[in-house]
Amino acid sequence: MQVKCVLCDVVENIDDYSLEAKRLRNRKTHMYLCGSCNERIKEKTLDRHATGKFRLFEEKKKEDELI
Numbered sequence: 071m072q073v074k075c076v077l078c079d080v081v082e083n084i085d086d087y088s089l090e091a092k093r094l095r096n097r098k099t100h101m102y103l104c105g106s107c108n109e110r111i112k113e114k115t116l117d118r119h120a121t122g123k124f125r126l127f128e129e130k131k132k133e134d135e136l137i
């Protein structure tokens with residue numbers, strides 16, 4: 071089936087029986103992201119996770135110092 075990336079409007083052909091195709095058919099509002107946009111989003115998410123972990127670590131460290 072043909073799918074259009076919501077970010078850059080690139081049209082890609084994906085396997086009709088792939089998990090992605092199944093998801094898109096089941097949910098009409100499901101947004102498709104092409105490979106490069108997916109990578110970009112993943113990197114941003116990982117960055118955010120890394121920052122979150124760093125903050126958690128900092129908070130924990132402060133607690134330890136108080137004890």
Ligand SMILES: [Zn+2]
Nearest residue numbers: 075078104107
């Ligand atoms: Zn894209």
